[in-house]
Amino acid sequence: MTRKYEAMIVLDTKGKEESAEQLVSQISHDMEKAGMKLEQIDQLGKRKFPTAPRHVESGYFVSIQFESDTAALDTLRGKLKLNDNVYQQYYQRR
Secondary structure: OOOEEEEEEEOOOOOOOOOOOHHHHHHHHHHHHOOEEEEEEEEEEEEEEEOOOOHHHHEEEEEEEEOHHHHHHHHHEEHHHHOEEEEEEEEEEE
């Protein structure tokens, strides 16, 4: 059963050679490879955090709306958790 989700992914671009656009395209490619149907990708840009958790002052925010089943979402969540470029990830059903 597929459901619609929205993901808020925060990328840590500090000291990285890849641009934020390359990181977003890499993540979206991984999502499509996992069998997810992407509907919309909004790059919200770089924003500062009110506090500096884990010595990271800002992050690049990306909002992705997609359609997926629960198993593929769990697989993606685990894969992105191992990605050093992904600082935080949140998922919400629409």
